[in-house]
Amino acid sequence: MIRLEKRAQPLRFKGVVAASWALAITAVLGCLIFAGLGVDPLTAYAAMGKGVFSSFDAFSEVLVKATPLIFTGLAVATAAVMMLWNIGAEGQLVWGGIGAAGAALFLFPGLPAWLLVPLALAASALGGMAWALIAAVLKARLRVNEILTTLLLNYVAIIYMEHLFYGPWRDPAGFGFPGTAQVPEAAQLLRFASTRISIGFPLALLCAVFLYYLLNKSIWGYQVRVIGKEPRAAHYAGFNVTGKILTVMALSGAFAGIAGMVEVCGIHYRLQTGLAAGYGYDGIIVAWLAGLNPLVVPFTAMLLGALFVGGEQLQSVLGLPSTISLILEGTLLFGLFAGQTLAGYTLTISGRSGEAR
C-alpha cells in the first residue's frame, strides 16, 4: 500500500525539484518509447543532443523556436497566476500575425523600419488582445467557462486566417500558393549575424522581466496574485475581480499576439499555413514547467525549443517522424505532475493497507 503524506516542511526549491523530476521521468519514458520503436535510446538521445549542440547554427535554432514560446508561455502564465486558463494563445497568436501582416502589407506598407516595426508590433498586440478579450468579457460578465471559449476561438481564428490568405489577402504573384505576399523589407525584423534569431528574442526576454516586475512589484500584480491564491480574501478585501479578469486577459492576449508578429516578421515574412504550428498550446507546458515564474519561462521555452530541434534531428538521422517531440512534450507535463507530487508529499510504502493512520 502506497500512501502520500504532505511534507511537514515544504521543500525549499520545490519548483526546481518538481521540474527536475519531470525531466528525469520524461527521459526514462522517452527511453521506453524509443526502445518500443526498436531504436536504441542512447543513439536517439545522442542524435537529439548532436542536433542541438553540434554547432552554433544548430543551437541558434533553439533560440529561434524559443522566441514565440517565451511569448506564449508568458501569455499562459499571466492568466494562470490569477487561476484563469488561457488555452487560446494559439488563436491570439494567429490574430497577432493577422495584425502584423495587415499593418505591414496594407495599412502602412511604405513606412521606414523604425516606424513600421513598432506599428506592426502594436497591431499584433492589439489583435491578440482583442481576441482574448472576447473570452474575458464573457467570463467577467456571464461567468462563461474561459477554458472552452478561448479554445474554441482558436478554431475560429485559424479558419479566418486561412480565409484571408486563400482569398482576399492571397499573393497575386504567388502562383496560386496559399499565403500573402512577402511583408516589405522594412517590416522584417533584424537578425543576428547569419542566424535566424531576430530581435524578437531579446524583446521576449525583456517582456519576461517586465512581467516579473509587474506581478511582483506593482499593486496590480499583488492583487492579481491574491485573487489567484486566495479568491475569498480578495473578495473580502474588495478587489475589483471583474476588472482584473479583463486586464489580465488583455495582457495575456497581447503577449500571444506578439508571438504571431515575431513569427510573421521574423521568420515566415508572410501569413501562411505554418503560422498556427501549436506554439499556443506549447505555451501551457512552458508556463507550468516554469512554475508560472516569468523569469524561468525563457529557460523552459529553450528546453522545449531544444526538444523540437532535437526531434527534427531524429527525423533526418533516424527517420522517426518529428512529431515524437509532441509525445515527449506530453510526457513532460505528466512528469511534472509526478514531480510535484514527489516534491510536495512523502511516499510511505507499508506492508499492510492502512486503515489506521
Next chain:
Amino acid sequence: MIEDLTFIAQISIKSSVAVLLATVGGIITERGGVLNLGIEGMMLIGALAGFAAGHFTQSPILAVAAGTAAGGLLSLVHAFFTIALRANQVLSGLALTILGTGLANFFGRPLIGQTGVRIRQLPVPGLSDIPVIGEIFFNQSPYAYAAYLLVPLAWVILFRTRAGLVLRAVGEDARSADAAGVDVAFTRTASVFVGGLFAGLAGTYLSLSYTPGWKETMTGGQGWIAIAMIIFCTWNPLLAFFGALLFGGLTALQFFFQATAMDLVPSYILKMLPYLLTIGVLVLVSASSQHRKSAAPADLGVPFHREQ
C-alpha cells in the same frame, strides 16, 4: 423540399454521432466528479487505433474494439495522475490531449492515405421503409443505432440503478460517500475509464464510418465541443441528443449549402459556425443559470483524499 429537409435531417444525425457518444462518456466521467479535458486526445487515439486495427485485420469488430479500448487505456493515464497523484485535473486533461495528439500523429504518419475497413450505412429492415422518419433515423450506420441504445442506457444506469447512485454520490460529495463506505478512488477511476471508452468509440466512428481514413486533425475540435455540450445538457445524457443534434445540424447545413452551390453565406463563415454556436450555447447556459444553483456535480474537479 421534403427531400431536401429529409436529407438535411439524415446528415444532421450522421454528423452528430461522434459528439453524442463523446458527450455521454464525458457526462459519466463528470458525474463521478472528475473533469477530463482530454476527450479530444482520446478521440484521436481511438480514431487512429480503430483505423489501424481495421487496416491490418480487415475486421470491423476488431477495429471498433481496438479504438474503444485505446480511448479507455489513455483515460487511465488521466485517472492515475488526478486520482492517485492528485494532479490538477484541468492541466492533466490538457496534457492528455497533447499526449494523445502526439501519439496519434506519430504512429499515424505511415497510415495517411491508406485504406482500412469501412462501416457503412445499414438500413434497418422494416423501420427504414417508414416514409421520412425511416429515411432520417433508420438509414444510418450501426453507430447511430448503438447511440440510440447507449444514450438512454446511460441515463437509466445513472439515475435508476444503485451503481449510478454511487457514482453520483461520489461526484456530489465524495467525503460523505467515503464515510458511507464507498471506494471513491475506484468509482472515480471507473467513471474516467468509461468516459475514455466512449471517447474512443466516438473516434472510431470518425475514422471507420463518417470520414473513413486517417487524417491528423480529423476530430477537428469535436472533443472540445463535446465538453461544452456536457454543460449545455446539464449533465443529463438524454439532453445530449439535442446538444449533439445542434452541432450535427450545422454541419449538415454546411454540406447542403456547398452541395447546392448556394453562395448566400461564404464557406468560411459556415466552417466557423459549429464553434461559434458552441460558444453561443455556453453563453446562453451561463446567462440563464446566473442566479440558480449550477447543475454541475458539486465535487466536480475537487480531488478527494481522506487524510486532510
